[in-house]
Amino acid sequence: MNLDDILALAESQPATALEVARARRFARAVLSEHDAALAENREIIVDAEVVDPLAAGLDEATRIARAAQLAKLGTITWTVGRGQPRRLTDVSWSDEMAMIFGYAPGTIELTSDALLKIVHPADAAAFRAAVEAAWEHRRPGEVTFRVIRQDRTVCYVRCDIEVLTDAGEPSGVIATGEDVTAQELARQERVRVATRNEMLCADRAAQDHVTGLPSRAWFTDEVDRARRTTDGALVVVATEPAVRLPGDFTDADRDRLAARTAHLLEQIAGPGVTCGLVGPGLWGMLVTGPDRPGETPEALAERIADTLRHHLFPTGSKSIRLNTWAGLVHFGAGVPETGFDLLVDGEYAVREARRSGHVVHALDHPVRNTERTARCRERVLRAVSANRFALYTQPLLDLGLNKVTRHEILLRVRSDTGEPTAPWAFLDIAERVGEILAVDKWVIDHALEAVSRGTQTSHYQLNVSGRSLADPGLLAFVHEAIRRHEVDPARLTFEITETALIENHNAALDFATGIRRIGCHLALDDYGTGFAPLNYLRHFPVDLVKIDGTFIVDLCRSPTDQALVSQLVTLCHTLGIRVAAEYVEDEPTLDLLRGYGVDFAQGFRCGRPVPIGASLAAPESVELELRLPARAGEDQSVTRTVVG
Amino acid sequence: MTTVDGTVALNPDPPDDDGGAGRLKAQHDAEFQVFTEAGYGTVERILLARCRQRELVQDALHEAFLHARVKWPEVRVHVNPVGWVITTARFKILKEQRKLRDEAATAPEDLPPAPPLDVTDAWQARELVERWLPQLSPRQAEVFRMSRDGFGDREIAVHLGVAEDSVVSYRSAAIGKLRQLAEQAGYRSKTSRRPGGRHESR
Structure with a gap:
């Protein structure tokens, strides 16, 4: 069956009985209205003339112009000049069209050039081409264009x-048209709204990439929201492998274990409980609201710890068990303690459980403020003084050279079992209780020492919290450490992490200016999600912007991230700032970044973090495929390069 | 095909004797009734080809036919009374549409995607064509519709206020676009009764 069959079938039957009846009813209704008007002596005014349009003997141009006039449409007519049958020389417009173009009828002598000047310059070529194409091919067409009216306003x-x-x-040629500004604006708005809807995506920073659980920041907010309106309890569960992990236990294995644990936790907790990842091996559960489970938070905590302890997690060659403890803190509706305070109390409770050898430790109410702060401070400072840290390095690939030329020095915090863990939960606390400076100083001193022991062939990037910048002694400390360890300052970049607000702007600017005077470079870390506004790019002497990983992880699939990243690169390059991308996990992402002109890539695709001693002793060898962006009409040239 | 032309014009006026006015009106009423019943469907179909707002079409139809009744003594001898009604109703629609647009430039109503049709009878075939027409330009849709309803190119050109040569172009463009829509919906082969796939018609 094709179009012809469908059309034939559609017209195969005369009107149905229903249609006939409808037409009959309609005719009667019209007649009775006519009769009613006659009876009331009411005249029905008919504005349409009854003339035979064919009999009038009009030429085509006049006939069309007249029909357009009746429909309140304007016309422009081009006609061939005398003796020039192939060229449109004369042009005229109807009064209606003159008014659409914003001119009183008869006030302007229309010529082709004059007309093209009234049409918006950006649309003049298209307008002219449409008229010429119609004339050339003897085929009707249509065109929408902007007009600059006499009063300088623009209409479509x-x-x-x-x-x-x-x-x-x-x-000749005749154009019949009308002002469609309102429709055109409505159409553009529809397109815009559709684009916006398509580009709008979920906040990726709210979710942990590995476990899929809400992130610490999101969960903290959620606890804070709950405590303002309702009572409840916050349960914090700590898990750690019951046995020493095998030597071949990779980061990927670790991620898989975390994802499995998260999945199991959510299953045990059930739908009425909000779960979140609050630290490495630390899980938060918010028990509150009308959907909370019937059991007490203590019973829930016990059940979770019990189930996790008895669960066997398959990891590669053998299965492992997790030692599990739970701490919990009850809170009343409207308690003054913030979500962060309650989280710290939950973490304290779970440490108490572990220390005392109980499975669950419960606090009936939040800890006193002074006590909490003192305890947090002490914990941070003790970690510093006891050197409970380890330094790792992760390579940055120079995308222009296709070669690792830089390393970021990363902090790891040793857990109670001595296991190096990601520092973000620890740093969150250190920043909030104002003790991050001690941590930063420890990192700077130890990192520079390690660098000085190596060959100093790479460039090293160190993190400094935005909070520490307020300290007037930091610059002198850095300067002194660089001299003491005899490190080439030109090989150092200080990354300002944007997890906390820069506390004192003037001091931060002094540090930034001073550190560059020494010869070091300055970078903004986690750019795009932190606290650094666009404003900083204007007056902060930044050499490098590191785009936050949440813009990169889904880059290949997300047109939104593609737009943000590519435009940010252009912006930074215009301002003389280089750009690095974090969380680069696969080759297609690397190709995209290279295409955007990103200078450095960092992430599992370019190398995982390794202990700093190992990396300085034996530089890693990463094999990367160099794919240059293809020029038009050229094959992609593929070269293999070994990077070491 | 429901072509209606000025056949009533061939009927002679009734003799003008005593009480002739009443009889004349009765005869005109009867003529008008026949004319309207025969032409209503055609006019409605053609108006719908441009305007999807049924209420607007209904109002325009009512007014145009009423005016035709008022002017029946002239319209009945018009060379193409149905064409006159179409032209009259069409101008009313254009006027109304402009008024509506000026009041609020709203998005064309997003019709929910219609379920795929298995075309087995005339009604379904008509329904299918009706779904495709809004995807043509208004001029293409009107020219196509009038041409299927038996109007000649010159008549179409006059009633729509377009050039005669354009009618040919608009029609072939319309058929090209419809063929494309039909093929997208899986209607391509000459033999099979059923569409190749149950695709949407858009």
Whole structure:
């Protein structure tokens, strides 16, 4: 069956009985209205003339112009000049069209050039081409264009363009049109709204990439929201492998274990409990609201710890068990303690459980403020003084050279079992209780020492919290450490992490200016999600912007991230700032970043973090495929390069 | 095909004797009734080809036919009374549409995607064509519709206020676009009764 069959079938039957009845009813209704008007002596005014349009003997141009006038449409007519049958020389417009173009009828002598000057310069070529194409191919067309009216306002006009015929010969072109500004704006708005909806995506920073659980920041907010309106309990569960992990236990294995644990936790907790990842091996559960489970938070905590302890997690060659403890803190509706305070109390409770050898430790109410702060401070400072840290390095690939030329020095915090863990939960606390400076100083001193022991062939990037920048002694400390360890300052970049607000802007600017005077470079870390506004790019002497990983992880699939990243690169390069991308996990992402002109890539695709001693002793060898962006009409040149 | 032309014009006026006015009106009423019943469907179909707002079409139809009744003594001898009604109703629609647009430039109503149709009878075939027409330009849709309803190119050109040569172009463009829509919906082969796939018609 094709179109012809469908059309034939559609017209195969005369009107149905229903349609006939409808037409009959309609005719009667019209007649009775007519009769009613006659009876009331009411005149029905008919504005349409009853003339035979064919009998009037009008030429085509006049006939179309007259029909347009009746429909309140304007016309522009081009006609061939005398003796020039192939060229449109004369042009005129109807009064209606003159008014659409913003001119009083008869006030302007229309010529082709004058007309093209009234059309918006950006649309003049398209307008002219549409008219010429219609004339050339003797085929009707249409065009929408902008007009600059006499009062300098702009309106949109849409025209149907037709070729006129006189005695079988093409004699001119007529454009019939109207002001479509309102429709055009409405159309543009529809397109915009559709684009916005398509580009709008979920906040990726709210979710942990590995476990899929809400992130610490999101969960903290959620606890804070709950405590303002309702009572409840916060349960914090700590898990750690019951046995020493095998030597071949990779980061990927670790991620898989975390993801499995998260999945199991959510299953045990059930739908009425909000779960979150609050630290490495630390899980938060918010028990509150009308959907909370019937059991007490203590019973829930016990059940979770019990189930996790008895669960066997398959990891590669053998299965492992997790030692599990739970701490919990009850809170009343409207307690003054913030979500962060309650989280710290939950973490304290779970440490108490572990220390005392109980499975669950419960606090009936939040800890006193002074006590909490003192305890947090002490914990941070003790970690510093006891060197409970380890330094790792992760390579940055220079995308221009396709070679690792830089390393970021990363902090790891040793857990109670001595296991190096990601520092973000620890740093969150250190920043909030104002003890991050001690940590930063420890990192700077130990990192520079390690660098000085190596060959100093790479460039090293160190993190400094935005909070520490307020300290007036930091710059002197750095300067002194660089001298003491005899490190080339030109090989150092200080990354300002944007997890906390820069506390004192003037001090931060002093540090930034001073550190560059020494010869070091300055970078903004986690750019795009932190606290650094666009404003900083204007007056902060930044050499490098590191785009936050949440913009990169889904880059290949997300047109939103593609737009943000590519435009940010252009912006930074215009301002003389280089750009690095974090969380680069696969080759297609690397190709995209290279295409955008990103300078450095960091992530599992370019190398995982390794202990700093190992990396300085034996530089890693990463094999990367160099794919240059193809120029038009050229094959992609593929070269293999070994990077070491 | 429901072509209606000025056949009533061939009927002679009734003799003008005593009480002739009443009889004349009765005859005109009867003529008008026949004319309207025969032409209503055609006019409605053609108006719908441009305007999807049924209420607007209904109002325009009512007014145009009423005016036709008022002017029946002239319309009945018009060379193409149905064409006159179409032209009259069409101008009313254009006027109304402009008024509506000026009041609020709203998005064209997003019709929910219609379920795929298995075309087995005339009604379904008509329904299918009706779904495709809004995807043509208004001029293409009107020209196509009038041409299927038996109007000649010159008549179409006059009633729509377009050039005669354009009618040919608009029609072939309309058929090209419809064929494309039909093929997208899986109607391509000459033999099979059923579409190749149950695709949407858009």
